[in-house]
Amino acid sequence: MSNSTHHPAAMSPVEQRVAALEALLTERGLVPEGFIEQITRRYESETGPMNGAKVVARAWADPEYKMRLLADGTAAIAELGFGGPEGDHMVVVENTAAVHNVIVCTLCSCYPWPVLGLPPAWYKDPPYRARMVREPRALLAEMGCRCPRRWRSGCGTPPPRSATSSCPSVRPRPRA
Amino acid sequence: MTTLLSLSGLDLPRRNGELAFDAPWQSTVFALAAAVIEHAFDGDREPFRQQLIKAIAAEPGRPYWESWTAALEALVPTLPEPSTP
Numbered sequence: 001m002s003n004s005t006h007h008p009a010a011m012s013p014v015e016q017r018v019a020a021l022e023a024l025l026t027e028r029g030l031v032p033e034g035f036i037e038q039i040t041r042r043y044e045s046e047t048g049p050m051n052g053a054k055v056v057a058r059a060w061a062d063p064e065y066k067m068r069l070l071a072d073g074t075a076a077i078a079e080l081g082f083g084g085p086e087g088d089h090m091v092v093v094e095n096t097a098a099v100h101n102v103i104v105c106t107l108c109s110c111y112p113w114p115v116l117g118l119p120p121a122w123y124k125d126p127p128y129r130a131r132m133v134r135e136p137r138a139l140l141a142e143m144g145c146r147c148p149r150r151w152r153s154g155c156g157t158p159p160p161r162s163a164t165s166s167c168p169s170v171r172p173r174p175r176a
Numbered sequence: 177m178t179t180l181l182s183l184s185g186l187d188l189p190r191r192n193g194e195l196a197f198d199a200p201w202q203s204t205v206f207a208l209a210a211a212v213i214e215h216a217f218d219g220d221r222e223p224f225r226q227q228l229i230k231a232i233a234a235e236p237g238r239p240y241w242e243s244w245t246a247a248l249e250a251l252v253p254t255l256p257e258p259s260t261p
Binding site: 014024030107 | 194195196197199201203204205206207208210211212213215216221225228229232233236237240241242245248249252255
């Protein structure tokens with residue numbers, strides 16, 4: 001990592017734009033002292049798939065919890081203390097012998113932060129967002145998951161949050 | 177194409193197998209958006225989300241965090257004027 005952020009003259013264009021945003025928003029009183037560090041810490045080290053792993057493990061061990069999780073993901077995940085931004089409308093789906101589920105957001109890469117943290121780069125890349133809808137089997141195979149012909153692939157997006165949300169639901173396909 | 181996270185690689189499970197931010201400016205612009213959402217829009221993520229969708233659609237090949245920055249820049253003019261003390 002370069003030291004360019006310590007030397008304003010050497011900042012890249014995007015670093016300059018972010019610095020300008022920070023100055024403007026701080027001046028407007030929107031960025032409390034320590035807020036940036038707190039958020040960075042939260043999403044760099046405190047939030048991540050280890051949260052989701054606990055949820056899944058609980059579902060494996062406790063069939064009634066699993067039923068609650070599938071019925072109301074937000075509430076069941078909150079039982080374990082997880083929630084917050086991008087976690088207001090959690091839907092949990094189950095892979096079965098007949099259906100393999102994948103998740104994609106074709107518009108803005110939304111992702112279940114409270115249980116998985118921030119998304120990996122490949123999830124946000126245009127090829128993933130386009131190809132997982134158009135050719136899920138081929139893309140899954142490239143990612144190391146070979147789907148038997150009998151599997152139906154269900155392609156879901158994070159569910160819409162309100163009437164104004166425009167991330168569309170993608171209907172599951174009867175075949176892939 | 178990077179491989180999916182393997183649960184056997186548990187040394188950094190919380191990071192999906194990679195770092196969340198490649199550079200400080202990325203975590204800064206991420207946190208700035210969170211600040212605006214929380215303190216100017218009372219937790220409503222939709223105004224920022226709409227700008228992010230537009231920014232990504234405007235330049236699909238642009239790196240994600242640069243689109244995020246563009247989205248925040250586009251959101252700034254829509255912020256309520258600060259009330260005078």
